[in-house]
Structure formats: C-alpha cells, structure tokens
Amino acid sequence: MHTYHTPLDLVRDCSPERPVALARPDAVATAARWFQVNFRGDVFYAVKANPSPWVIETLAANGVASFDVASIPEIELVAAHAPGARMAFMHPVKSRHAISKAYRDHGVTAFAFDTHEELAKILEATDGARDLTLIVRLAVNAAGAAYSLSGKFGVETHEASALLLAARRATEGRLGVSFHVGSQCMRPTAFQAAMAQASRAIVRAGVMVDIVDVGGGFPSVYPGMVPPDMADYVDSIERGFSEMMVHEDTELWCEPGRALVAEASSILTKVELKKGDALYLNDGSYGSLFDAAHAKWPFPVKLFRSDKDGACEVEGPLKPFRFYGPTCDSLDHMPGPFWLPDDVREGDYVEIGMLGAYGVAMNTRFNGFGDAETVIVEDAPMASMFGLAGRNIRLPRDEQQEERKVVRLSRPKGRAGKSRRRR
Numbered sequence: 001m002h003t004y005h006t007p008l009d010l011v012r013d014c015s016p017e018r019p020v021a022l023a024r025p026d027a028v029a030t031a032a033r034w035f036q037v038n039f040r041g042d043v044f045y046a047v048k049a050n051p052s053p054w055v056i057e058t059l060a061a062n063g064v065a066s067f068d069v070a071s072i073p074e075i076e077l078v079a080a081h082a083p084g085a086r087m088a089f090m091h092p093v094k095s096r097h098a099i100s101k102a103y104r105d106h107g108v109t110a111f112a113f114d115t116h117e118e119l120a121k122i123l124e125a126t127d128g129a130r131d132l133t134l135i136v137r138l139a140v141n142a143a144g145a146a147y148s149l150s151g152k153f154g155v156e157t158h159e160a161s162a163l164l165l166a167a168r169r170a171t172e173g174r175l176g177v178s179f180h181v182g183s184q185c186m187r188p189t190a191f192q193a194a195m196a197q198a199s200r201a202i203v204r205a206g207v208m209v210d211i212v213d214v215g216g217g218f219p220s221v222y223p224g225m226v227p228p229d230m231a232d233y234v235d236s237i238e239r240g241f242s243e244m245m246v247h248e249d250t251e252l253w254c255e256p257g258r259a260l261v262a263e264a265s266s267i268l269t270k271v272e273l274k275k276g277d278a279l280y281l282n283d284g285s286y287g288s289l290f291d292a293a294h295a296k297w298p299f300p301v302k303l304f305r306s307d308k309d310g311a312c313e314v315e316g317p318l319k320p321f322r323f324y325g326p327t328c329d330s331l332d333h334m335p336g337p338f339w340l341p342d343d344v345r346e347g348d349y350v351e352i353g354m355l356g357a358y359g360v361a362m363n364t365r366f367n368g369f370g371d372a373e374t375v376i377v378e379d380a381p382m383a384s385m386f387g388l389a390g391r392n393i394r395l396p397r398d399e400q401q402e403e404r405k406v407v408r409l410s411r412p413k414g415r416a417g418k419s420r421r422r423r
C-alpha cells in the first residue's frame with residue numbers, strides 16, 4: 001500500500017477519480033495497546049467490524065492474539081494474517097460443515113450457541129470432542145446502545161438455566177457465558193447490569209463458569225454521539241466482574257470490534273455534482289456509507305480542493321449538506337447533516353471520517369461501483385477515544401451544544417467530572 005503523509009498529499013499527488021479508503025494503522029495500534037493495558041482479561045477482536053488484512057496484521061503486531069470469528073472465510077483470513085492466533089467461533093448459528101472445519105482444520109475449540117439444537121450440532125460436528133470451550137450466549141438488556149444485538153441472538157433468561165446445565169454436562173472442557181450489550185453502547189453501566197443478569201443465570205443453573213465474555217459494544221466518537229471515557233467502561237466491567245458468582249480462575253474476555261478500528265479509516269470521495277444542499281458523491285450506502293444511510297449517522301467531514309492554484313483543505317463558514325451515492329437506487333441517500341464549507345463544488349474531495357468500523361467492511365459492487373483502493377495516511381483521525389485527536393469533532397456551534405447534552409445524559413450518575421483513577 002502506498003503511504004501519504006496526509007489525505008491532502010494524496011489529493012495533490014493524484015486527484016483520484018475513484019473513492020480511496022484511507023488506512024491509519026497507528027490508530028489501530030493505539031487502540032489495541034489501550035485495551036492491553038486497561039482491560040484485565042483477554043481481548044478478542046471481532047473481525048466483522050473490519051476484516052482488512054492490514055487491520056488483522058496491525059492488531060497481531062500490537063498484542064491482540066485472539067479473534068472473534070463468525071465464518072470460515074473469517075477464520076481463513078485470521079489464519080493467513082495472524083498465524084497462530086487463537087480464535088473463538090462466536091456466531092450462535094453455524095453450519096455443521098463450518099463447525100467441523102473450524103475444529104479440525106483450524107484448531108478452533110471455542111464455540112458460542114444459544115439453543116439446545118445448536119449445542120447438539122457442535123457436539124456432533126466435532127464427534128463429541130471433549131476439549132471444547134462451550135459458550136452460552138445470553139440475551140441482555142440493550143438499553144443505551146445505538147444498535148441492539150439481542151433481537152436476533154441470545155437465550156432468554158427463563159431458558160438460560162437449562163441450556164447452561166446441558167452445556168456443563170456435555171463437556172469436560174470449559175464453560176462460558178457471553179452477551180452483547182449492543183453496538184456503540186453509550187452507557188458504561190450497561191456492562192455491569194448485563195453481568196449481574198449473567199450472574200443470576202449461572203446461580204439459578206447451579207453451575208460454575210470458566211469464562212465470562214462481555215462481548216463488544218465499546219463505543220467510538222461520532223457527531224452527536226460522544227460517549228463517556230473508555231476507562232468508565234472497563235471500570236464498569238471490573239465492578240460487574242467482582243460482583244459475579246464465579247470462581248477464582250474464571251477468565252474475563254471481551255470482543256471489541258468498533259472501538260479497535262472505528263478511528264482508523266476514512267474514505268476520500270469526490271463530488272460529482274452539487275444540487276442545492278445535495279452533494280452527489282462517488283461513494284455511498286452500497287460502498288462505505290451504510291451507517292450514514294441506514295442509521296442516519298452524521299459522520300464528520302473535511303473538504304479538499306485541487307485546482308490550478310494547487311491543492312488545499314477548504315475551511316470557511318459551514319453549511320449542512322446531505323449526500324447521494326453513485327448508484328441509481330434512491331435508497332443511496334445519506335441525510336447527514338454533513339457540515340461543509342458553503343462553497344463546496346463539483347470536483348472537490350470530501351473526506352468522511354470515522355469509517356473504520358462497519359464502513360469499509362460493508363462495500364458492495366452494486367451498479368459497478370465499490371472498487372476502492374486503500375492507501376496509508378499518517379495524520380490523526382478526526383476524533384479519538386484514545387487521545388490521538390481531540391474527542392470533540394469539528395462541529396458548528398448549535399451542534400456542539402446538542403453534543404454536550406448527549407454527553408451529560410449518558411454519564412453514569414455521580415461520576416461526571418471526577419478525575420480518572422487509571423490511564
């Protein structure tokens with residue numbers, strides 16, 4: 001991959017015709033190290049958030065030796081780019097073929113499930129292997145998350161005891177519980193609450209667990225969604241863990257996806273047309289902008305221009321714009337608002353930030369688009385949970401007020417403003 005010092009250098013050097021994914025491996029490295037230092041347990045990267053080889057390699061080079069995978073292609077990807085890494089197959093519904101191949105060809109022994117039927121599949125597809133780590137996925141309350149991940153998966157509380165007991169009886173290996181509080185979780189205490197729920201389930205079942213896996217959900221920073229400090233999340237998990245009925249050697253695992261990669265990519269798009277407050281770009285909802293279209297997230301943006309006078313970043317009074325992507329589908333619309341200089345025009349470049357998680361990963365080839373080259377850039381991400389950039393993204397004044405409101409609402413009671421104990 002080619003390296004440019006900044007996105008502006010890329011614009012200056014080659015005025016790209018097609019969208020370019022900007023990779024910031026340093027941001028992945030920083031997030032990985034933060035989790036190593038601050039999370040007292042094993043960190044499994046949830047590969048689906050961004051399966052780019054450079055992400056897997058950077059994580060592995062920075063101490064993340066475990067991966068949460070959901071398919072054989074993800075397993076092969078990790079095996080190719082992080083040889084020797086440990087993997088846990090955390091998708092609660094798998095084909096028998098995938099279970100068997102993961103176990104036999106790739107040495108995967110940890111499997112999640114949320115039904116008796118899937119447990120039976122795992123036991124049968126591994127020929128009753130006795131060295132399995134069986135992880136029961138619990139449904140938990142997802143209040144406070146931008147995306148719930150409990151609707152589709154997780155055994156309900158009243159059925160959890162029977163499943164935990166069945167799993168305990170099925171293996172001489174290890175037993176674990178996992179859950180997912182929902183993606184982009186804005187409330188640190190959601191983890192402690194979910195752990196209390198998990199603890200009640202294991203007490204009711206009368207089993208001891210060897211692993212407590214708190215899943216993903218660790219947030220990143222987006223306009224209008226500035227979460228509390230990441231340290232508040234690990235504090236909540238530590239409190240939750242200390243209150244759980246577990247034995248002394250019970251391991252703590254987490255599966256962050258978004259938090260490890262969100263800051264580490266942005267996309268450089270070109271303005272093909274300006275029609276009033278609508279900008280028609282060469283990337284959209286079938287490319288890297290799924291969340292901008294379907295969850296209506298107003299990602300942060302920067303404007304670059306290259307003309308006969310050279311290339312520059314354009315600043316100036318900001319105005320709200322909305323985006324259309326390049327396909328002919330009218331769903332290919334990102335309402336924003338995206339705040340850009342008033343005089344943005346055809347041929348300008350818009351860098352859309354914070355797309356490292358569920359952005360670049362979502363690219364399709366629909367309508368002949370979606371072919372984005374990746375280059376490395378060395379500037380800071382537009383916002384950071386890990387001190388790489390200000391936590392506040394450039395926003396016009398009334399947006400900033402709204403943002404502060406979100407922060408205040410989402411702070412756990414009585415903790416706002418206190419200095420952090422650990423960093």
Ligand SMILES: *Cc1c(COP(=O)(O)O)cnc(C)c1O
Nearest residue numbers: 046183216217218255256257258
């Ligand atoms: C998607 C997913 C994750 C990662 O979630 P984030 O919100 O990106 O941290 C972790 N575990 C499982 C089982 C998932 O499906």
